[in-house]
Amino acid sequence: MSAVDVIIIGSGPAGVSAALYTRRAGLNTLIIGRDSGSLAKADKIENYYGFSEPVSGIQLINSGIAAAKRIGVNIISDEVVSIQYNGYFTVKTKMLEVLATCVVIATGSSRKAPKIEGLERFEGRGVSYCAVCDGFFYRGKDVCVIGEGSFALHEAEELKAVARSVTLLTNGAVTTSNIPEGISVRTDRIHSISGDETVEEVIFMDGTTVKTNGVFIALGVAGSTDLARQVGAATEAGKIIVDENMATNVPGLYAAGDCTAGMLQVAKAVYEGAKAGTEVIKFVRNNAAGKSERA
Numbered sequence: 001m002s003a004v005d006v007i008i009i010g011s012g013p014a015g016v017s018a019a020l021y022t023r024r025a026g027l028n029t030l031i032i033g034r035d036s037g038s039l040a041k042a043d044k045i046e047n048y049y050g051f052s053e054p055v056s057g058i059q060l061i062n063s064g065i066a067a068a069k070r071i072g073v074n075i076i077s078d079e080v081v082s083i084q085y086n087g088y089f090t091v092k093t094k095m096l097e098v099l100a101t102c103v104v105i106a107t108g109s110s111r112k113a114p115k116i117e118g119l120e121r122f123e124g125r126g127v128s129y130c131a132v133c134d135g136f137f138y139r140g141k142d143v144c145v146i147g148e149g150s151f152a153l154h155e156a157e158e159l160k161a162v163a164r165s166v167t168l169l170t171n172g173a174v175t176t177s178n179i180p181e182g183i184s185v186r187t188d189r190i191h192s193i194s195g196d197e198t199v200e201e202v203i204f205m206d207g208t209t210v211k212t213n214g215v216f217i218a219l220g221v222a223g224s225t226d227l228a229r230q231v232g233a234a235t236e237a238g239k240i241i242v243d244e245n246m247a248t249n250v251p252g253l254y255a256a257g258d259c260t261a262g263m264l265q266v267a268k269a270v271y272e273g274a275k276a277g278t279e280v281i282k283f284v285r286n287n288a289a290g291k292s293e294r295a
């Protein structure tokens with residue numbers, strides 16, 4: 001079984017950013033990433049530093065990965081199925097098993113998408129998963145938010161500040177939350193999202209419709225916490241709990257990006273990755289120093 005200083009799970013901005021720090025400090029760094037993560041769905045990004053023109057999520061990922069490879073980060077496409085902790089970490093993927101002194105979980109947050117006809121077709125063309133990211137494009141327009149929990153309400157509030165109207169669509173679910181003023185609610189089951197080039201309307205099971213320019217999916221944020229829980233790291237409300245150094249309660253285990261609480265944004269993921277990487281360097285060096293003192 002091979003061993004490395006650090007395994008970073010996730011090849012999105014948080015994971016790659018962490019790797020840039022650990023590798024430049026000479027650590028043997030392995031990134032295991034399943035796919036391109038959330039950024040693959042981002043058509044154009046214009047709120048990240050350094051680009052005079054909008055950049056696509058895929059462009060951003062590809063150049064991040066190329067930069068990491070250039071400095072010697074080992075990146076493999078695989079899915080991590082478990083982490084075990086016995087003073088060191090054993091990370092199992094579908095294909096291999098690797099030991100590491102430290103692990104950074106940077107697996108993003110899995111956003112649950114309902115099975116609604118037209119949803120996938122209009123992703124990036126009226127269907128969005130992030131009000132902070134895309135709300136700006138709906139200034140003065142009519143939007144809907146699909147969801148019923150506090151995440152959906154948060155997104156609806158975010159959109160209320162820019163959109164002409166915001167309608168919460170619970171898709172048959174009962175919402176117990178207090179609906180803020182200025183947000184309408186429809187509880188009918190949704191049949192489909194329809195339009196020509198972009199979203200134009202949501203059609204309900206009873207044949208009635210609501211005209212809209214955009215549909216935001218906000219069905220709560222799940223995932224990522226599964227891996228953390230396997231090694232006893234604390235989680236809350238679907239997020240991994242970290243301190244200001246991105247450290248979890250498990251020694252040597254860090255988390256960064258969308259899988260921790262706060263903004264779902266590239267800038268935040270990059271900062272947290274950098275911070276986690278910096279802390280991993282200290283941890284690995286202290287660990288090595290401790291071993292040579294004991295020897």
Ligand SMILES: Cc1cc2nc3c(=O)[nH]c(=O)nc-3n(C[C@H](O)[C@H](O)[C@H](O)COP(=O)(O)OP(=O)(O)OC[C@H]3O[C@@H](n4cnc5c(N)ncnc54)[C@H](O)[C@@H]3O)c2cc1C
Nearest residue numbers: 010011012014034035037038080107108257258264265266
């Ligand atoms: C449609 C859309 C538009 C957006 N627009 C913007 C924008 O304009 N500006 C902005 O700042 N942000 C935007 N975002 C948010 C941004 O994409 C995220 O905040 C950012 O990508 C988070 O980075 P991350 O590294 O934490 O997670 P991600 O980028 O989601 O990466 C997670 C990584 O973990 C991997 N992974 C997950 N589970 C496993 C596993 N079990 N084993 C191995 N690998 C695993 C994934 O394959 C992926 O490589 C947008 C998001 C979406 C969906």
